[in-house]
Amino acid sequence: MSKGYVHIYTGNGKGKTTAAFGVALRTLMIGKKVYVGQFIKGMKYSETKLEKLLDGIFVEQYGVDCFIDKDPVEDDYKRALEGYEKAVEVVKEGLYDLVILDEIFIAHYYKMITSEQIINLIKNKNEKTELILTGRYCIPELYQYADLVTEMKEIKHYYEQGVLSREGIDR
Numbered sequence: 403m404s405k406g407y408v409h410i411y412t413g414n415g416k417g418k419t420t421a422a423f424g425v426a427l428r429t430l431m432i433g434k435k436v437y438v439g440q441f442i443k444g445m446k447y448s449e450t451k452l453e454k455l456l457d458g459i460f461v462e463q464y465g466v467d468c469f470i471d472k473d474p475v476e477d478d479y480k481r482a483l484e485g486y487e488k489a490v491e492v493v494k495e496g497l498y499d500l501v502i503l504d505e506i507f508i509a510h511y512y513k514m515i516t517s518e519q520i521i522n523l524i525k526n527k528n529e530k531t532e533l534i535l536t537g538r539y540c541i542p543e544l545y546q547y548a549d550l551v552t553e554m555k556e557i558k559h560y561y562e563q564g565v566l567s568r569e570g571i572d573r
Contacts, residue, residue: 406499406532407549408524412507412540415554416572422502422534423449429532430458434499439464439489441482441509441537442474447573460498462488464509474512482514489523496528507537521547 409425411418426436436459438449444465453459464485466477486509493501503523509515520535524547527533535548545551567573 404530406527406530408527408547409532409534409550409552410540410545410548411534411536411552411554412538413553413555414538415556416559417554418536418538419449419504421552421554422504422536423452425532425534426452426459426500426502429500430456434458435497436460436500436502437492437498438462438502438504439485439492441465441485441503441505441514442478442512443505444481445573448570464488474514478512479514482509482512485509486515486519486523490526493523493527493531493533496531498531500532500534501527502534502536505537506535507540509537510541511537511539517541517544520544524548 411421426438429436438459438461440461440463442465443463444467450461450463453461462485464481466475466481489501489503492498506515506520510517510520521544524533
């Protein structure tokens with residue numbers, strides 16, 4: 403990977419984090435290194451176990467718990483800002499071939515980080531680092547800073563039938 407591109411995976415459909423981790427797995431399979439920073443997430447989702455199973459991946463969470471069903475609290479904002487500062491370092495350093503900033507657009511939606519901060523992060527990334535940004539509610543103004551934009555559109559979801567998030571499939 404001589405040049406790193408910027409991906410945005412957004413939309414209201416399932417699969418943004420899953421797609422990002424699919425790219426992570428491909429990157430790991432060719433011996434490259436992956437960093438994952440998860441905004442708003444503090445719970446140990448299935449994907450956080452990857453670093454125990456595979457060499458070359460580091461997963462760090464920038465959340466207290468997961469506030470999707472409630473309003474964020476002051477500590478959520480603090481952790482998001484700390485996560486942003488760490489993300490800036492990681493993308494500049496170039497020590498990882500792929501950097502995934504999972505749910506960064508949720509942090510933006512809740513005004514934990516600004517559009518200017520996201521643009522700064524993109525503009526100051528190491529030229530060889532591939533960067534994937536995920537989360538619902540990405541504003542279209544940010545699309546111009548990406549090389550690839552994918553919108554996941556929900557057509558139908560088993561959640562509507564009362565099926566909750568399932569370990570290993572949805573989390």
